[in-house]
Amino acid sequence: MVSAVMKAGPVTVVLLEGTSPESQVSKYVEHYGPGVQHIAFGVENLPAMAEDLKAAVSNSIPTSSRAPACVRSSRRAIPAPA
Numbered sequence: 001m002v003s004a005v006m007k008a009g010p011v012t013v014v015l016l017e018g019t020s021p022e023s024q025v026s027k028y029v030e031h032y033g034p035g036v037q038h039i040a041f042g043v044e045n046l047p048a049m050a051e052d053l054k055a056a057v058s059n060s061i062p063t064s065s066r067a068p069a070c071v072r073s074s075r076r077a078i079p080a081p082a
Contacts, residue, residue, distance in 0.1 A: 001025055 001023055004015045016037075018026025028037060043049040 001019055002017045006013045006015075016025045018024070018029065020026060021030075
């Protein structure tokens with residue numbers, strides 16, 4: 001795997017490229033296509049943030065979407081803690 005790291009203040013962006021067809025990155029791109037694999041945020045209080053996020057988006061995200069990014073994300077999404 002080849003990577004490039006870019007920093008802008010508190011934000012870090014990592015770009016990855018598979019170096020063989022068997023690498024995790026290459027398999028992901030072959031299955032889902034190119035694009036963002038995941039986004040991560042650091043938070044102080046994860047349980048409280050999960051509850052706030054769950055309450056904020058519960059009625060604003062459609063349960064079925066034809067947008068490729070939504071379809072890819074929804075299959076791999078991890079539900080917020082109850």
